[in-house]
Amino acid sequence: MNTRALTRPAARHKVRMTLTAGPAAAATARGEVHAAIRAWNLPVNAAVAVLLTGELTTNALRHEAGKAIELVISCAYGQLQVDVYDTSPTLELQVDLPAGAATGQGLMLLASLSSGCGYHRTPTGKAGYFTLMF
Numbered sequence: 001m002n003t004r005a006l007t008r009p010a011a012r013h014k015v016r017m018t019l020t021a022g023p024a025a026a027a028t029a030r031g032e033v034h035a036a037i038r039a040w041n042l043p044v045n046a047a048v049a050v051l052l053t054g055e056l057t058t059n060a061l062r063h064e065a066g067k068a069i070e071l072v073i074s075c076a077y078g079q080l081q082v083d084v085y086d087t088s089p090t091l092e093l094q095v096d097l098p099a100g101a102a103t104g105q106g107l108m109l110l111a112s113l114s115s116g117c118g119y120h121r122t123p124t125g126k127a128g129y130f131t132l133m134f
Contacts, residue, residue, distance in 0.1 A: 012076040013040050019057075019071055021064045029057040029071050033082055036073045044080050044132045048113050052130050055106030056084045059128060063088035072127075079115065080132045087125035 015036055019025040033053040037046045060069045063086060070085035110117040114130035 012074070014072065014074040016070065016072045018068050021061055021067055021069055025061055025069060026054050026057040029084070030054050032071060033073055036075075037080070040075055042075060042080055043134045049080060049082070049132055052110055052114055052117075052132075053082050053084075055109055056082065056128050056130060058106060060084045060086040060088070063090050065089075065125075078134055080134070081129060082131075083127045083129040085122055085125065085127040089125065 013036070015032065017032065019028055030050045030053050034046055034050050036042075037044060037049060057069070057071070066087040070083075072081075072083040072085070074081045074083075110130050115133040117128070117130040119126050119128045
């Protein structure tokens with residue numbers, strides 16, 4: 001009998017890039033995450049990672065006061081993590097919204113589809129993130 005077991009990538013990977021805040025930023029971020037998953041041969045659901053990246057990026061763009069956001073894609077210790085940095089003074093990602101809320105549904109997706117998500121302060125604003133375990 002042949003058996004096959006998925007193994008976790010041994011190498012740590014990280015990509016950091018600055019994206020111009022504008023209509024193309026979310027699509028660029030989604031494309032970069034998809035490319036990293038393929039290049040690193042990660043056993044994660046690429047469609048989920050791309051969807052969550054789009055939501056996180058769109059949230060950052062909605063609150064961005066500057067001209068750019070920063071995307072960081074990393075893989076280590078059996079998890080993919082995507083961080084999106086902005087300069088917004090708003091420090092929280094709101095994930096507990098009332099039923100029927102007009103906005104914020106993407107943040108509920110982050111909470112329900114990721115292994116973990118949240119935000120952390122940075123010297124210039126905040127970074128929202130999500131992780132997918134494998």
